[in-house]
Amino acid sequence: MLNRLQESDIKLLRVFYAVASCNGFTAAEPVLRMQRPNISAAIKKLEERLDLVLCHRGRGGFQMTKEGEVVFQETKRIFNAFDNFVFNLKSLHDDYSGHITLVLMSSLPLKLSQAVSKAVKSTMQKFDDIHFNIQTRLYNEIEHVALSGECHLVVSSYDMVKPESLVFHPLGVSNTGHLYCHESHPLAKYTGDFPDSVRLEDYASVGITGLSSSNYVNEQQRMAIHTFSDSFESCLSAVLTGNYLGLLPDSLVQSNAQGLGLVAIGGEAFRFNHEFFAINGKNTILNPVLKHCIRELNYFAQQE
Incomplete structure (x- = not known):
């Protein structure tokens, strides 16, 4: 051994x-x-x-x-850390070449995914011999990945108390969503506010692991979380069964579930809004390459 x-x-x-x-x-x-x-x-x-x-x-x-x-x-984590070490070491000698590890939260809106691709292309055009390792992680892994040194930048929403060990660069993009159910669900007829007779706790809901604001939006009527998913995509699959309510991004529903009978219910009382950030650990050296990448992410994310 x-x-x-x-x-x-x-x-x-x-x-x-x-x-x-x-x-x-x-x-x-x-x-x-x-x-x-x-x-x-x-x-x-x-x-x-x-x-x-x-x-x-x-x-x-x-x-x-x-x-x-x-x-x-574990090997992936080791080699990511090696690549980051070499990149940071080169930066101390004003040598801006090597591999940048960029981690994306799963379920990114299409607009933000496109902004990432444009920012990566712009960065590679500006700096010679720069390559990107682009990976996807679940929301509940984001903080650990940003802190561990496994990556240089993370693109994600963040709904928890922001730790001082992380730096957040707002991208000016938000993920808006609503409470959804399948058209076969008993609550599908309530596309506006729920009447007083409806008790949300009487209906099973699916939550997202680690994403508290996607599980409890309305303090007056809390969802009855019976099971958890690890991403919005898997939450969507659970909602499509007709057995669960779930909070889903409108962009995900529109791009993946057209014609599948999903209905937004509960009106604006269950609307959520998650802001997206480029995130790095405070120990990450923000050299000219990473600074350029963050600026480009911000620029392209706000383009129509």
């Missing part, structure tokens, strides 16, 4: 990371510039070092084990 990470282990982990990212040995060959027998030997050696089976390979194709999934996620 591995007790201490050595330089040779880092090389083996990079091979595994490429194989897992490419979902197979053959697909990883051009990425690693290695032949399949050498890749297979490296994975076998890593499994021996870790005393774990990381993946199955055979007629059924490539498949990671549960242990392999954990190692893959």
